[in-house]
Amino acid sequence: MKIYKYEVIVITENINHDNTFNNIYIRLIGTGGQIDTHSSLRNNKEWAPFNKKNKKTGSKVSICSVTSSTSLGKLLMIELHKQHDPSLSEDSWFLARVQVNSPEGDTYNFPVYHWIDDRKVYLREATALKDSDDTHHLSRKSREKELNQRKEHYRWDVYLEGIPHCVKAHSPLCLPSEVRFSFTTIQMGFTGATGITWLKLEGLSDRKDNWTSMNYIYQVYRSRRTDISDRVQQLWRNDAFFGYQFLNGVNPMMIQRCTVLPENFPVTDDMVFPTGRWTLEDEMQKGNIFLCDYKLLDGVKTNIIHDKKQYLAAPLVLLHRTSDDELMPIAIQLKQKPAEDNPIFLPTDSEYDWLTAKIFVRSADFNMHQLNFHLLRTHLLAEVFAVSLLRNVPKVHPLYKLLIPHTRYTLQINSLARQLLISHDGVFTKFAASGGEGMITILRRAQSSLTYSSLCIPDDIAERGLHSAPNFYYRDDGLRLWDIIHRFVQELLQHYYKNDAEVQEDSELQSWIVHIFEHGFLLQDSTGIPNSFCTVAELVKFVTMVIFTCSGQHSVVSSGQYDYGGWMPNTPISLQRPPPTKKGTTSEATMLQTFPDISTTVHGMSTMWLLSRHSTDFVPLGHYPEDHFTEEVPRKRIHAFQEDLKHLNKDIKARNKRLDIPYTYLDPAVVENSVAL
Numbered sequence: 001m002k003i004y005k006y007e008v009i010v011i012t013e014n015i016n017h018d019n020t021f022n023n024i025y026i027r028l029i030g031t032g033g034q035i036d037t038h039s040s041l042r043n044n045k046e047w048a049p050f051n052k053k054n055k056k057t058g059s060k061v062s063i064c065s066v067t068s069s070t071s072l073g074k075l076l077m078i079e080l081h082k083q084h085d086p087s088l089s090e091d092s093w094f095l096a097r098v099q100v101n102s103p104e105g106d107t108y109n110f111p112v113y114h115w116i117d118d119r120k121v122y123l124r125e126a127t128a129l130k131d132s133d134d135t136h137h138l139s140r141k142s143r144e145k146e147l148n149q150r151k152e153h154y155r156w157d158v159y160l161e162g163i164p165h166c167v168k169a170h171s172p173l174c175l176p177s178e179v180r181f182s183f184t185t186i187q188m189g190f191t192g193a194t195g196i197t198w199l200k201l202e203g204l205s206d207r208k209d210n211w212t213s214m215n216y217i218y219q220v221y222r223s224r225r226t227d228i229s230d231r232v233q234q235l236w237r238n239d240a241f242f243g244y245q246f247l248n249g250v251n252p253m254m255i256q257r258c259t260v261l262p263e264n265f266p267v268t269d270d271m272v273f274p275t276g277r278w279t280l281e282d283e284m285q286k287g288n289i290f291l292c293d294y295k296l297l298d299g300v301k302t303n304i305i306h307d308k309k310q311y312l313a314a315p316l317v318l319l320h321r322t323s324d325d326e327l328m329p330i331a332i333q334l335k336q337k338p339a340e341d342n343p344i345f346l347p348t349d350s351e352y353d354w355l356t357a358k359i360f361v362r363s364a365d366f367n368m369h370q371l372n373f374h375l376l377r378t379h380l381l382a383e384v385f386a387v388s389l390l391r392n393v394p395k396v397h398p399l400y401k402l403l404i405p406h407t408r409y410t411l412q413i414n415s416l417a418r419q420l421l422i423s424h425d426g427v428f429t430k431f432a433a434s435g436g437e438g439m440i441t442i443l444r445r446a447q448s449s450l451t452y453s454s455l456c457i458p459d460d461i462a463e464r465g466l467h468s469a470p471n472f473y474y475r476d477d478g479l480r481l482w483d484i485i486h487r488f489v490q491e492l493l494q495h496y497y498k499n500d501a502e503v504q505e506d507s508e509l510q511s512w513i514v515h516i517f518e519h520g521f522l523l524q525d526s527t528g529i530p531n532s533f534c535t536v537a538e539l540v541k542f543v544t545m546v547i548f549t550c551s552g553q554h555s556v557v558s559s560g561q562y563d564y565g566g567w568m569p570n571t572p573i574s575l576q577r578p579p580p581t582k583k584g585t586t587s588e589a590t591m592l593q594t595f596p597d598i599s600t601t602v603h604g605m606s607t608m609w610l611l612s613r614h615s616t617d618f619v620p621l622g623h624y625p626e627d628h629f630t631e632e633v634p635r636k637r638i639h640a641f642q643e644d645l646k647h648l649n650k651d652i653k654a655r656n657k658r659l660d661i662p663y664t665y666l667d668p669a670v671v672e673n674s675v676a677l
């Protein structure tokens with residue numbers, strides 16, 4: 001009688017808890033039948049706990065063989081059962097993948113890359129299959145079961161009415177085991193206290209008094225610096241640098257070309273061009289006038305910190321592109337409604353009038369940046385993309401394989417942010433000007449202003465009229481990165497979707513976008529977000545936006561937080577005096593009284609330091625250490641993607657060499673695959 005021998009190779013990865021001492025049973029299921037491993041893999045002498053790690057990859061390999069009197073045909077899936085042995089302690093087991101070599105000479109891969117707990121799990125063979133390609137009755141049954149389970153495990157929750165919904169989980173530890181990964185290190189480090197210790201600021205965290213001198217601020221700042229934060233410290237008073245930050249700082253999202261002055265910003269030629277050399281009309285026509293309008297912050301209720309009312313301006317800033325391509329601020333109005341007690345500040349005003357006006361703008365920018373462009377438009381949306389994927393798309397689907405690496409840690413970090421940053425006693429709530437009720441107002445208004453086009457950098461740059469803005473590295477690098485991601489997504493998805501009809505008929509894909517439309521964009525057609533996909537091109541653009549948002553855009557608004565915010569005067573998270581109502585009332589002393597108090601400052605510094613770090617096991621954009629795709633075509637596409645990213649990395653590095661302040665936040669080598677911190 002012929003014996004069919006299957007070699008089963010179990011591979012764990014280089015992380016803690018990659019061993020289990022529990023019993024493991026495996027069933028191989030193919031088109032021709034099924035067989036079980038007769039005893040627990042634990043009894044096998046090749047079982048992982050007793051093996052040495054591969055020094056290069058850190059992985060461990062366990063091998064066993066299973067025999068059958070008949071061929072199993074084409075392998076479809078594996079049923080894996082971890083069974084707790086009462087004589088041993090329970091353990092968690094992180095399994096990377098299983099490989100099976102059949103007697104016919106075929107190799108089957110079963111990607112896992114998640115924690116295995118004490119219940120049966122079904123692992124599908126790695127070939128990516130859309131619903132319509134998955135025809136075997138056992139596969140179909142497993143597909144349906146998987147999605148039903150996922151809908152149980154990943155439920156939507158409403159943290160706050162009027163903003164994107166989130167995953168239902170009271171804490172990161174309540175999240176389903178399969179998305180928990182190896183998260184402990186980040187979690188332990190993600191507290192304000194840790195940041196304060198790192199920055200050696202322990203003695204200052206309770207100091208409710210004001211700064212008494214710029215030198216004192218500098219002495220405290222010196223404890224933790226970056227090359228860029230040092231340049232910021234040197235340049236923060238400089239007008240050209242103030243303008244530069246709207247293009248290449250941590251928030252390049254506010255600036256737009258100005259073709260008509262807003263009615264509530266009555267700037268005149270005499271004010272801004274006293275020599276008569278230019279007129280606003282001419283310069284606007286030439287595309288040389290730019291505007292930043294913080295109207296979204298108008299009337300927002302501000303925080304009370306250490307029993308003191310805080311202040312947040314809703315400024316309008318006008319900027320002029322000079323003949324040597326600098327962007328100079330030429331007028332600042334700190335409140336939206338023009339009035340006698342709301343002067344338009346000018347560079348020709350006294351040093352401290354003008355500097356104070358710029359400080360109010362920088363503080364407004366911090367609050368707008370953190371809530372609208374960082375929290376809402378990257379973190380919260382990334383969570384919606386991820387939860388919808390986990391609920392609606394099975395692991396064997398090509399979209400799941402493509403996007404799951406771009407969701408890594410997102411649910412955990414957002415869950416932590418809800419616990420530690422924006423909760424009732426969170427750092428942001430306690431120490432930012434807009435913490436508390438103001439934050440809710442800003443988030444809801446920001447949600448109302450959300451559009452699909454503003455999330456797609458080519459459309460966004462066009463809408464803001466920024467094609468000719470000078471030295472705009474966010475735009476230059478961002479457009480190139482978008483194109484690279486777009487090409488990758490297009491070539492990969494076109495392999496699976498041969499025509500538009502296949503997109504329209506893919507019910508799992510359609511459910512994914514329906515849930516995003518409902519839970520991320522709250523059913524608002526005005527956002528321009530699709531609620532279905534009709535064409536391959538539409539799908540490709542949307543998926544490009546998802547990957548760009550979770551990787552590059554998050555890096556833009558996140559990585560430079562300490563670079564630009566570590567030196568507090570450049571980015572005060574709150575201000576203690578109201579905007580001046582007339583000119584000639586400011587001095588260095590009033591500026592120091594306006595700055596946040598010492599405790600607020602050091603909490604802000606430590607949080608920005610924590611949030612601008614990479615996760616402890618950073619994975620750069622386009623790197624996929626988990627082999628979800630095993631077929632030749634997607635693997636080739638991934639390789640081409642990585643080559644394109646290398647070119648971009650090289651070009652950005654070369655460009656940065658000739659810049660006083662390098663722009664690194666979209667360098668693929670420093671962009672993380674997902675919103676992970």
Ligand code: FE2
Nearest residue numbers: 379558611677
């Ligand atoms: Fe972040």
